Amino acid sequence: MAVMTYREALNQALREEMRRDPRVFVIGEEVGLYDGAYKVTQGLLKEFGAKRVVDTPICESGFTGVGIGAAMLGLRPVVEMMTFNFSLMAMDQIVNTAAKLHYMSGGQFSVPLVIRGPGGPAAQLAAQHSQSMETYYYHVPGLKVVRPTTPMDAKGLLKSAIRDDNPVIFIESETLYHLKGEVPDDPDFLIPLGQAIVRREGTDVTVVAYMGMMYRALEAAEELAKEGISVELVDPRTLRPMDTETIIGSVRKTHRVVVVEAGAGFAGMGSEIAAFITEQAFDDLDAPVERVTGANAPMPYARNLEKLKTPTTEKILAAVRRVCNANGS
Amino acid sequence: MPRTVLEPRFQVEYLSILDSEGHLDAALEPKLSPDELRALYRAMILGRRLDERMVRLQRQGRLGTFAPIKGQEASQLGSVSTLRPTDWMVPSFRETAAMVWRGWPIEKLLLFFAGYVEGGQPGEGQRDLPIAVPVATQLPHAVGLAYAAQYRGEDAVVMAYFGDGATSEGDCHEALNFAGVWHVPVVFVCQNNQWAISVPLKKQTHSKTIAQKALAYGMPGIQVDGNDVLAVYAAAREAVDRARAGEGPTLIECVTYRLGVHTTADDPTKYRAEEEVKMWEQKDPLTRFTAYMRQKSLLEDGLEQQVDEEIALAVERFEATPPPDPLTMFDHLYAELPPHLVAQREELARRLREGGAPEPDAPAPTPRATPMRGQRLTRR
Numbered sequence: 001m002a003v004m005t006y007r008e009a010l011n012q013a014l015r016e017e018m019r020r021d022p023r024v025f026v027i028g029e030e031v032g033l034y035d036g037a038y039k040v041t042q043g044l045l046k047e048f049g050a051k052r053v054v055d056t057p058i059c060e061s062g063f064t065g066v067g068i069g070a071a072m073l074g075l076r077p078v079v080e081m082m083t084f085n086f087s088l089m090a091m092d093q094i095v096n097t098a099a100k101l102h103y104m105s106g107g108q109f110s111v112p113l114v115i116r117g118p119g120g121p122a123a124q125l126a127a128q129h130s131q132s133m134e135t136y137y138y139h140v141p142g143l144k145v146v147r148p149t150t151p152m153d154a155k156g157l158l159k160s161a162i163r164d165d166n167p168v169i170f171i172e173s174e175t176l177y178h179l180k181g182e183v184p185d186d187p188d189f190l191i192p193l194g195q196a197i198v199r200r201e202g203t204d205v206t207v208v209a210y211m212g213m214m215y216r217a218l219e220a221a222e223e224l225a226k227e228g229i230s231v232e233l234v235d236p237r238t239l240r241p242m243d244t245e246t247i248i249g250s251v252r253k254t255h256r257v258v259v260v261e262a263g264a265g266f267a268g269m270g271s272e273i274a275a276f277i278t279e280q281a282f283d284d285l286d287a288p289v290e291r292v293t294g295a296n297a298p299m300p301y302a303r304n305l306e307k308l309k310t311p312t313t314e315k316i317l318a319a320v321r322r323v324c325n326a327n328g329s
Numbered sequence: 330m331p332r333t334v335l336e337p338r339f340q341v342e343y344l345s346i347l348d349s350e351g352h353l354d355a356a357l358e359p360k361l362s363p364d365e366l367r368a369l370y371r372a373m374i375l376g377r378r379l380d381e382r383m384v385r386l387q388r389q390g391r392l393g394t395f396a397p398i399k400g401q402e403a404s405q406l407g408s409v410s411t412l413r414p415t416d417w418m419v420p421s422f423r424e425t426a427a428m429v430w431r432g433w434p435i436e437k438l439l440l441f442f443a444g445y446v447e448g449g450q451p452g453e454g455q456r457d458l459p460i461a462v463p464v465a466t467q468l469p470h471a472v473g474l475a476y477a478a479q480y481r482g483e484d485a486v487v488m489a490y491f492g493d494g495a496t497s498e499g500d501c502h503e504a505l506n507f508a509g510v511w512h513v514p515v516v517f518v519c520q521n522n523q524w525a526i527s528v529p530l531k532k533q534t535h536s537k538t539i540a541q542k543a544l545a546y547g548m549p550g551i552q553v554d555g556n557d558v559l560a561v562y563a564a565a566r567e568a569v570d571r572a573r574a575g576e577g578p579t580l581i582e583c584v585t586y587r588l589g590v591h592t593t594a595d596d597p598t599k600y601r602a603e604e605e606v607k608m609w610e611q612k613d614p615l616t617r618f619t620a621y622m623r624q625k626s627l628l629e630d631g632l633e634q635q636v637d638e639e640i641a642l643a644v645e646r647f648e649a650t651p652p653p654d655p656l657t658m659f660d661h662l663y664a665e666l667p668p669h670l671v672a673q674r675e676e677l678a679r680r681l682r683e684g685g686a687p688e689p690d691a692p693a694p695t696p697r698a699t700p701m702r703g704q705r706l707t708r709r
Contacts, residue, residue, distance in 0.1 A: 025480070051480060057510060062469050062503030069473020072458070075480060077473075093500075096463050097470070105459045106450030107661040141662055165664035194667060241667035 001184050007177040009151040010040045010116075013158040014078065016187045018048055021076065024162055025052040027063050028080030028117075037082045038118060038177055060089035064115065068098050071113045076162060084119030084133040084171050091136070098167040099142030113167045116158070120211060120262050121310050122174035127298035130306075132263025137169045138240040138272075144168045144193055145239040149214045151181035153237055156191030164193060173211050196243035198250065202232035205320055206250040208273055209260040210235050213311060217260055220316040229324055239269060247273065248281050255286040256323040260311055265293030287323040292316050339544045344564055345554040349612040351620035359563045363627055369410055369558060370622050371629075373615055375636045376402040376426030379435060380589075382640050383425075383442070387593040391648070395442040396423040400556070400588035403614035404520045405490075406430055407561025408581065411569045412488055417478070418457045419471040419489040421464070423520070427490065431457050435643035436650075445653055446661070456485070465495040468504030468517070475513035475578075486514045486572045488565075494525025496542065497533055505580065509546035514572035516565065517543075517580045520555060522587040527600035543580035555583025556614040559621075586612070655681060 004012070018024045025048075030037050032045040032055040045053040056063040060081065067077035081087045087094065098111045119133040138145040144166050148154040154172065161168040199214065200221055209217040214235050221231035234250050236242055251257055257277060259270035270291035277289055292311045300306055346357045361369070380399050386392040398405065401423070409418060409427040418424075418431050425438060432455060441448025441460065449459040458474075461467035471489035478485040495501050496519060508515045519539050523530050536542060543550025549568075553560045561583055568579035586609035590597055597606075622628050659666060659674045666674070 057503075057506055059503045059506070061500055062472075062507050065466065065469020065500060065504070066473035066476060066507060069470035069475075070477035070480070071473070072470065073474050073477035073481070075477045092463060092466055093469065097461075097466055101459070102664070103661045104446070104449050105661075106446045108450050108453075109459070110664060144663075241669055244669070 001182040003180055004151060004183050005177065006151045006154050006172070006179045006181070007038065007040055009155040009181075009183045010158055010172065011042055011044075012183070013155045013162070014041065014044060015047065017159055017162045018044070018052060020187065021162075023074065024076045024078065025054065025070075026078045026080065027054040027056060027067055029056060029058055029063075029082050031055060031080050036080065038174065040172075040177075041080065060086050061093050064090035064093040065097070067113050067115075068093060068101070068111055071111045071167075072101070072109045076112050077114070078162060079113065079115045081115060081117030083125075083129055083174075084117045085129050085131050087115065087117070087133060088136075090115075094137070094143070094167070094169070095140050099140045102166070103142060110165050111167045112165045114158070114161045114164075114170055115167070116161075116170035117172065118174045118177070119171040120173050120175075121294070121299060121306070124301060124303055124306060125174070125299070126301040130299035132261065132268075132294070134169070134171055134239055135263055135268055138269070142167065143240065146170045146193060146237065147210045147239060148172065148237065149176070149210050149235050151179060151183050153191060153197075155183050156189055157193065157237065160190045160193050163190070168193070175212055191237070193238045194241045194243055195238065196234055196236045196246035198232060198246065199235050200231065200233040202230040202254065204230045204254055205256040205258060205324055206232045206234055206247070206254045207258045207260060207316070207320065208234045208236065208247060210237065210239075211262065213260040213262050216311065216313045217316055219313045220320065223313075223317060224320055229320060231320065242272075244276050244280070248277065251277055251281045252284045255284055257285070258290045258292060258316065258319045258323055260292045260316055261294070262310055263294050264296045265291055266296050268293055290319040290323050292319045339541070341538055341541045341544070341550060341552060343552045343554075344560045345557055346559040346563060347557045347617050347621055348554075349556070349617055351617050351624075353559075353621065357560075357563060359559055359566060361562070363625070365410075366622065366625065366627055367629065369406055369562075370618060370627070371632060371636065372406050372410075372426060372430050373402040373558065373618060374632055375429060375639070376406065377615060378633065378636050379429070379640050380425065382644070383439070384589070384593065386439070386644070387442075391443075392439060393442050393444055394592050394594045396592045397587075397589040398423055398425050400586050400609065400613065401520055401522060402426050403558035403561055403618065404518070404555040404583035404585045407558040408488060408516070408518045408565040408583070410562060411565040412486065414456065415483070416456065416485050416569075417471070417474050417487040419467050419474070419487060420458065420460055421467060421490050421492060421495065422460050422462050423492070424460075424490050428457065428460075431455070433457070435640060436647040439643065439647040440650060443647070445650065446657065465491055465498035465500040465504075467491070468495075468500050469507065471515050471517075472504050472507045472511070472513055475508070475515045476511060479513060484573055486516060486569050488516045488518060488569070490518050490520065492525065493519065493521040493523065493530050493533055493539060494528065495519075496539055505542070505546040505548070505578075508578040509548050512575075512577040514575075515578040516568040516572055517578065518565070519580065519582045520585055521582050522585050524587055524591065524597070524601065526591045526595060529601075538582060540580060540582040546580075548578045548580060550580040550582065552582045552584060555585030556612050556617070558614060558618050585614075588613075
């Protein structure tokens with residue numbers, strides 16, 4: 001296993017899949033000559049040429065629509081959003097066409113399309129560039145939604161997404177691109193979509209988190225261990241379809257849950273997770289499910305306000321202590 | 330530093346070959362064989378008769394809402410008839426005649442407008458996209474198909490349809506821009522039928538023609554008499570041949586008129602003048618093409634009856650189709666059925682086995698006894 005950054009892991013996934021399958025091509029703004037705004041497509045133009053690494057006019061709806069058309073003719077496009085916030089410009093193409101064409105054509109057309117790019121809070125990117133865009137997409141039947149937390153996941157999940165016959169929304173993070181981790185060299189290393197992972201085993205409380213929030217939850221878990229609270233950490237990795245089985249399994253073991261998400265809490269991922277836990281494992285709960293979420297406000301530009309808007313390790317610590325002190329055990 | 334005029338200066342052509350009185354410009358007449366002319370004429374008659382039958386079916390409650398084509402037969406058939414089966418046709422939602430030409434069985438189109446998923450299912454290997462209801466979103470797909478065709482080394486041409494209203498959408502601009510930049514083989518066919526529901530063209534754009542918009546994208550644009558099937562054919566032939574030869578996209582504006590409703594859900598007498606409709610009825614594409622066919626002695630006796638019988642048989646097959654199986658609701662949502670949908674499908678199957686889904690206004694069934702507060706059933 002090699003140690004590499006999250007960015008390099010994504011680049012390797014793209015490179016390996018493009019070598020393996022001539023139908024795979026990359027399309028988006030600045031993906032070619034400029035090597036991508038965040039350098040995820042570094043060197044791809046040089047290796048694969050302009051036919052397969054396509055710089056486009058500035059137009060998310062246009063190149064997403066082109067990707068859909070090309071996918072219908074049997075290619076496997078990987079569309080890059082410079083940031084996932086820009087995908088709002090392509091919302092109709094994603095929701096009304098990519099997600100529905102297979103269904104509405106009675107299975108005659110598939111849209112094996114990956115739309116990838118960074119999203120979520122970063123460092124002073126302000127209200128319009130810091131949104132947790134997964135919340136807009138996991139509501140849509142027909143889409144798969146992936147959020148990879150580690151370099152290994154970034155590679156294994158992106159490769160699976162490219163090989164998947166459905167449209168996949170694949171949201172990375174600006175704050176994780178530089179993160180280093182172990183990544184298998186095997187060109188056929190895949191992580192199946194729809195599989196959660198238990199990142200840390202524990203017995204007292206389950207914390208569900210992904211992306212940057214997973215790292216804060218890990219910090220909190222180490223701290224809580226000192227207090228004698230054993231935290232089990234579950235990372236869903238794929239938000240739709242979600243591996244509810246792994247989460248429920250953990251709840252049945254610990255009987256207490258805290259869900260952490262970076263975005264605004266109202267109708268967020270935490271709400272959905274709390275709902276299915278209530279439906280499927282109500283009698284296993286010893287305390288109400290707690291959510292730690294971002295404030296229900298646009299992301300402020302000011303550094304101090306930005307810090308306050310996003311869940312902190314302290315907030316996670318407090319929530320875990322609250323559920324562990326609740327009556328019922 | 331004088332103010333100068335840049336070259337090249339642009340101009341937009343207008344093409345008309347067979348006018349509303351049936352006068353022919355013989356020098357421009359496309360070279361179509363008698364068989365090709367007969368096929369085109371038959372498709373126009375079928376398009377008109379089917380449209381009229383579909384409106385009646387809808388009024389009788391036997392078909393859902395749809396967008397009739399009456400008056401636009403020449404625009405659709407003159408253009409689509411220049412394609413090969415290996416080319417791609419990308420419809421909007423008003424291309425019934427063009428779709429029949431491309432081989433869609435009539436009953437399939439009826440099934441589509443009655444809500445059957447099979448209706449939107451192109452035949453195996455058929456190179457047509459399904460009907461696109463959101464306005465103009467199909468146009469970037471057409472560019473994607475053309476890009477993919479080139480990528481795969483095929484010589485396919487893509488023909489994409491849209492209306493005058495769609496030209497205001499961002500997706501229309503985006504598709505034309507991409508097609509121009511990439512020089513891909515797409516023929517954009519705008520059926521300018523003058524009205525986008527109740528909004529007339531002059532409120533849609535301040536541009537004198539739609540065709541001239543092509544020039545800004547660096548591609549040829551031509552305006553044709555969209556009720557003149559020969560002019561539409563000639564313009565489309567030129568554009569398709571040029572696209573196939575690697576010479577890039579074209580925008581064709583067919584100036585036509587929707588003689589009927591926008592869809593069966595609106596009443597045009599509320600928003601447009603009767604005299605305007607009467608004026609356009611004088612320019613009916615069928616009248617002039619019938620005169621042309623008569624002059625060539627190519628009219629066939631009994632054609633209308635033949636066509637009506639074909640439609641009647643299709644309506645019979647359509648009405649004999651059993652209602653869709655409710656369990657197909659989850660088919661084709663994903664390439665494979667994810668666990669949460671397997672569970673929902675099983676739940677629906679169970680409800681159907683236990684006497685069907687409840688009627689929407691039936692009283693709610695008495696809930697089964699549930700534990701009261703404080704009486705929680707604990708499994709552990």
